[in-house]
Amino acid sequence: MGRISRIIVGRLGGRFALSKEEPKDSLKDRLRSLKLIKLLDGRFDVFGDVYFGGLGLNSLLEIPIRIRRVTGDFNCGDNQLTTLKGAPERVDECFYCILNNLKTLEGAPKFVGGDFECYYNKLTSLEGAPKYVGGGFSCYNNNLTSLEGAPKYVGGDFRCYNNKLTTLKGAPERVDGSFYCYNNQLTSLEGAPKYIGGNFECSDNPKHFTEEEVRKLIDVRGEVYCE
Numbered sequence: 001m002g003r004i005s006r007i008i009v010g011r012l013g014g015r016f017a018l019s020k021e022e023p024k025d026s027l028k029d030r031l032r033s034l035k036l037i038k039l040l041d042g043r044f045d046v047f048g049d050v051y052f053g054g055l056g057l058n059s060l061l062e063i064p065i066r067i068r069r070v071t072g073d074f075n076c077g078d079n080q081l082t083t084l085k086g087a088p089e090r091v092d093e094c095f096y097c098i099l100n101n102l103k104t105l106e107g108a109p110k111f112v113g114g115d116f117e118c119y120y121n122k123l124t125s126l127e128g129a130p131k132y133v134g135g136g137f138s139c140y141n142n143n144l145t146s147l148e149g150a151p152k153y154v155g156g157d158f159r160c161y162n163n164k165l166t167t168l169k170g171a172p173e174r175v176d177g178s179f180y181c182y183n184n185q186l187t188s189l190e191g192a193p194k195y196i197g198g199n200f201e202c203s204d205n206p207k208h209f210t211e212e213e214v215r216k217l218i219d220v221r222g223e224v225y226c227e
Contacts, residue, residue: 027055027063036065043068054078054097056181060086060107065169073114076100084108084128094135097121103131105149118142126150126170136177139163147171147191160184168192178222181205192218201225206209 029155031083035047044065057079067074074086082099085107094114103120105128108133115135123142127142127149136156144163148170152185157177165184169191178198186205211224 027052031063035149039068041068045069045071047071049073049093050075050088052076052079057081060084062086074109077117087131095130116151119159121165137172141151158193161201189214189217195219196221199225200223 018151030051034050037045039045044067045066045147046069046110050070053075057076059113060076060174063086066086069092070088071092073094073096074088074091074217075096077096077098077100079100081097083102083104083106084097087107090111091109092113094117095109095112096117099115099120102118102123105118105123105126108128109130111132113134114132115138116133117138119138119140121142123139123144124142125146126139129149130151132153133151133154136158137151137154138159140159140161140163142163144160144165147160147165147168150170150172152173154172154175156176157180158172158175159180161180161182161184163184165181165186167186167188167190168181171191171193173193174195175193176197177208178200179193179196180201182201183204186202187207189202189209196218198226200214200218200220202214203225209226211226214220214224214226
């Protein structure tokens, strides 16, 4: 078999050509370890986890294969990404894109079965976020001024604290876990989820909300923390 810069053989025997520019050694090692099935359209499904974190990538398009589905986790955190173009369409477990320079979630998977983690980026909105997230959704420590684009349903906790939100417009309609929106610029709870299966925390905002007004607006099954 030729040098790894020219061809890689996956554990399941699928072959794919790399780009002319030889990738980083750590990327080569990670590509070599993937369990791949090549699809008719030239893309790949991956069985198990994919870890492309800490590679200094500016774009996921630098990865020389296109991945349609990952049955485990997909981690592209700690890079220099500004968008998620080139990400898989579906991730059955968790998706991590933390510690990048993301200004948009354009290109994100449409379906994430576990958690979706995009905190510590430069996001101002959630446009492009997955349509379905079966686990938690964490978008704290960004520059969010709006939750527009958030999934309609989140199966775990929704964490949007430490942003610049003034309302909750665009928030999921249903959150089965807890909802954390403290330390924002909230003056209104307009747009808040209709149902929260866990706790609701909205402390440290310019407006002091009361438990009574929270429960009047939202069906919160857990505790309400306003202080």
